[in-house]
Amino acid sequence: MSSGTLFDKVWDLHRVSQLSGESTQLFIGLHLIHEVTSPQAFSALHERDLKVRCPNRTVATVDHIVPTTNQNRPFLDPLAEEMLTTLERNCSKHNIPLHGIGSGKQGIVHVIAPELGLTQPGMTIACGDSHTSTHGAFGTIAFGIGTSQVRDVLASQTLAMSKLKVRRIWIDGYLNHGVYAKDLILHVIRMLGVKAGVGYAYEFAGPAIQRLSMEERMTICNMSIEGGARCGYINPDDITFKYLNSCPYAPKGDAWDRALEWWEKLPSEKDAVFDDEVIFDANEIAPTLTWGITPGQGISIDERLPNPNTLAPSDRQITLDAYSYMDLKAGMHMKGLPIDVCFIGSCTNGRLSDLKAAAEIVKGNHVAKGIKAFVVPGSEKVAKSAKAIGIDKVFQEAGFEWREPGCSMCLAMNPDRLNGNQISASSSNRNFKGRQGSASGRTLLMSPAMVAAAAIKGEITDVRTILNPHANH
Amino acid sequence: MKKINLFPEGSISKVIGKAIVLKGDDIDTDRIIPARFLKCIDFESLGSQVFADDRKELNGNHVFDKKIHEEASILSVNSNFGCGSSREHAPQALMRWGIRAIIGESFAEIFYSNCLAIGIPCVTTTKQQVEDIQGIITKNSKEFWELDLRNKKLLGSKNSWNVEIEKSTQEMLLNGNWDATSELMSNDLEIQKITSSLPYINNFSN
Known part of the structure; x- marks a missing residue:
């Protein structure tokens, strides 16, 4: 069983209670929602006459169905229009901020939350989208959920989950010129397979990972799910903090200093125990x-x-x-x-x-x-x-x-x-x-x-x- | 019109019914329900759209289109079933077609928890046993099967097999609290306690 890893620390900080069997009730620090996987969750909430517990820990945008040529409303596709209208109505009813088209903040949910500074180290983040693993680039536990779980998070800000094992994927060396983060993660998935990650969180670490920019780290964590791992993460460091410092929703002034102090305690300890470890050499990777x-x-x-x-x-x-x-x-x-x-x-x-x-x-x-x-x-x-x-x-x-x-x-x-x-x-x-x-x-x-x-x-x-x-x- | 059994409710200790085999490793949720069918604000119509593209390609010869399987409620699959997208539309589509339990070599994690959240048990067994079970189902599609979740057994008319199910999943199904909302909401004080212990909730303001 892992101990002393970032995953263990963040898990423990968010553990609400032990549920029946071996599952844990986990607090979700940030819930991201979009038009495709939320409408049925809101309907279930309304059927049971429930409220959104933490609208201020919930953020919405529209991304999956938006046309990329003509974005005038109503959309030419009536089904797409109905989905966005439903999201707008649900967000307005429950006071959830929605970053809509033309707001300057709209975009793919896993692009906007990091660039706005909503995604911060040490959080638990859930979203009804499997690529939520992207946010792990900041040292978060972030994972995709289905619509019934979106309902659960809306209603309680928590989820029933079994703790994952942790596999460290250590990458030595340097990426060669013309070889990118995408090549690295495609190589890792190719070598480990698409189901090796089932039951695991992937910690990406080592010199080649430390040298990556935040955007490159997001590419790596994004595709953890393609290797079967619901969640992938990278320990936060100066590159993470520098990126966050310029983000609009990041803490400012004294709050920034307190944040930094808290974030710096999060990375996996030197003597952390992993359930498994694999090592790759970045120098050997070609496009x-x-x-x-x-x-x-x-x-x-x-x-x-x-x-x-x-x-x-x-x-x-x-x-x-x-x-x-x-x-x-x-x-x-x-x-x-x-x-x-x-x-x-x-x-x-x-x-x-x-x-x-x-x-x-x-x-x-x-x-x-x-x-x-x-x-x-x-x-x-x-x-x-x-x-x-x-x-x-x-x-x-x-x-x-x-x-x-x-x-x-x-x-x-x-x-x-x-x-x-x-x-x-x-x-x-x-x-x-x-x-x-x-x-x-x-x-x-x-x-x-x-x-x-x-x-x-x-x-x-x-x-x-x-x-x-x-x-x- | 295909007759659909009631959706899962309350304590689930057994699933009894005819079985159907869908062969193949790494069957992803895009194949179970292609993305264009996700343009909906409810799950109602998904049952007829399950495996839409595969069924169209096979022009009536897909197992989900064969009349002999139309009453099937236990689905047998191979490894890493349900990989890819987190869309709950995939288990919803299977459930609305008539599936009430899935047995396979392994399942993708998000798919597995989405199934649990709507009361569909996913149980596992070895590659060899899955193949044996699939052989028997294929030979006699009229046979009735019983998945006994309490004793972790799959019973056919002549044979029985041990199956695996995560302990927490087993308990949630047996206790009927696989629909977790009420249980999660009941721990209100503990949730408040965690909320106030996390400095980022107020963006690190004092």
């Missing part, structure tokens, strides 16, 4: 992308697709399913594979540094003929900051469409989607069958820079050949 129908079916740009007979027996059937669905074969290189659509955005990679990295590749180039490429900033603030440094123009001049913020084609609940069996290079987080809105659509997950490289070449490309054209790859 990585997925080729299959689970986020664990990844490969480096230098390798060939695996022969199913050389894999563990349990991986063979899903590999064959993936080859059939993706129209790929063992022995192929992903490099050179033609693509149809390029999507840059999502709660994994829709932040300013992601757009900057992609713009660096795009600048002075043009999207290849026949490719549809678009950028969806993660939030209104990201869009504003990007425009302030002219990144929107870089993309537009290169033939990308520049859209309004939202979840967009990560899960295609708005009009942005693949058609037929189109294949997309996507900076998002899931490559499941049908994920991007077409039942036969195909998704290749990769870093925003790799998506940009694919857009200008029209095919999967090693981004390092664009960054360092004279090096030998």
Whole structure:
């Protein structure tokens, strides 16, 4: 059993009571809600004539269903309009702050809460969205919940939960030029598999993690769930505190000093005990992308697709399913594979540094003929900051469409989607069958820079050949 | 029109019914209920949309479309069932189709807790036993099964198997407090105590 880890400390600080069996009643410090998973929770509350216990610990935004072209109300899609109207009505009835379209604070829930400074070290954070693990980048226990649990948190500000084990994922070394946080997490999921994290919280630590910016750390923690871990986190440090210091909702003045003192006690102790530990070397990681129908079916740009007979027996059937669905074969290189659509955005990679990295590749180039490429900033603030440094123009001049913020084609609940069996290079987080809105659509997950490289070449490309054209790859 | 049993309520110690097999590892919640069906403000219509894309592709030959399975209430799956998105719409869709219990090699965590929250037990057993059970169900889809949660057994007409269920899950189902809202709300004083002990609640103001 783990002890002395950040997870243990934050868990203990929020433990309300021991419930029947082995589950704990856990206090939730910040509850984030959005239009997709909250309406039925509010209905359940109203049926039982219950109130929201802590409206001031609840924050709402709208992200999943928002159109990224025309955002005028009412939305053209009446179902999308009904969902937003319902959220607005519920927030108004219960005095919950809602960061709506045009407020300057709207965006993907996992982008806005950190950039506003709502996400702070040592909190427990829940949201009806599996990518809530993103907030772990600040040293929080943050995890996705279903709608019945959203109801429970609204009513009691607590949840019934069993304590997770803690696995430390230690990353030594340095990421090479052209290798990004996304490559690192795709590599980790590929190596550990998509179910290794079930029952665990992942602590990401080690020199390569400590060197990452907050936005890169969010990319890592965001995809913990893709490795099966409901929650992933990174110990807070000076990089965390520096980021928070400029955020609007972070404590100020004397309160800041008290916060810092409290936050500095949170990281895992030197002699902390973990339930499990694995070690990777960042230097060995090359640009990585997925080729299959689970986020664990990844490969480096230098390798060939695996022969199913050389894999563990349990991986063979899903590999064959993936080859059939993706129209790929063992022995192929992903490099050179033609693509149809390029999507840059999502709660994994829709932040300013992601757009900057992609713009660096795009600048002075043009999207290849026949490719549809678009950028969806993660939030209104990201869009504003990007425009302030002219990144929107870089993309537009290169033939990308520049859209309004939202979840967009990560899960295609708005009009942005693949058609037929189109294949997309996507900076998002899931490559499941049908994920991007077409039942036969195909998704290749990769870093925003790799998506940009694919857009200008029209095919999967090693981004390092664009960054360092004279090096030998 | 398919007849649907009453939704789970109160103490759940047994699930009795016919069974259905859905083969495959890592079946994600996007496949159980594609995102376009999440554009709704209630769960009512989800039952007919469960596995919509897979069913369309198989054009009537998906197990969830076969007439012999239409009364099934126990679903047998393989490993990591329900991975991906946290959408409770996935277990809601299964429940509204008629599923009342799921047995498999392993489950994704959020899916598992979403099932518990609506009174659907997810129990596990070994890979080999799952395959044996699936073989028997496939051979005789008319057979009735009993999942006994108190004794952690799955009983067929000729065989029985030990199954695993987390102790806390078992107790919540047996006690009928899997719908946790009332129990959570009853600890009001303790909740207040924790709230006032956390300095971030007032953003570290004195």
